[in-house]
Amino acid sequence: MIYLFFSIIFTSCDDEENILVQEAVKLLDQEDVLFLDVRTSQEFKYEGSIKNALLIPVNDLEKKITMLEAYKSKNIIVYCRSGRRSKMATKLLKEKNFNVTNLEGGFIAWRKYFSSKQ
Template identity: 45%
Template sequence: MEQLAEFITNHALLVITFVALSGALIWNIFFDPVNKNAVDALQSTALINHNDGVMVDVRSIAEFNKGHVVNAINIPLNGFAKQMQQLDKYKDKPVIVACRSGSRSAMATKMLMKAGFQDVHNLRGGIMAWQSAGLPIKRN
């Protein structure tokens, strides 16, 4: 026990960083609403096919044109807040938000939740995970 106290004293910055990162990780896993609403590619297909869900792709137009989920709506994240009202007609349906890897879509998911959308999901792993699952992509 004496060695632990000595280690903490000698490496205070390291210990503080470890505690802060551990706390952030625990919060992210248990309390972040976006992570609670994350779905994988197969779960999102079920939401689209069985619950009349809609896929919203927040990548740039150029990224979207290189390949996207069939019937996805493209609203790039850089103008998402201003164009979000286009999705109002889907407030009563599941909305799955996608980007390349899942980080940009997490921001858009939070915006939709704040705007009153009840059934919003972030596509875990983004379009990369969708393609890895062998699901179809439409290219323009």
């Protein structure tokens, strides 16, 4: 069922799967979904983050990939500030056979979505 849900909401762009913020929000509390933040620790600390996100900066991702092995059965939604770094991370994780999707527009789009709801 969750597979069907994911296949419906993802869009394809240059062989990279993306998910829109309004769809990712619905997955926040799903047990089989992990939000992976690939920004710097400074960005994570000072700009905020998505609830329960795991931080592994993109520059550290390849050497810390073993940290993610425990999440291999989960659907991983990767984000950064705008989407550029998370696309690189998504590509790397796909090559390592993770179930991974890029958050379209990154944390900027995430915050914009919530600011428009107020």
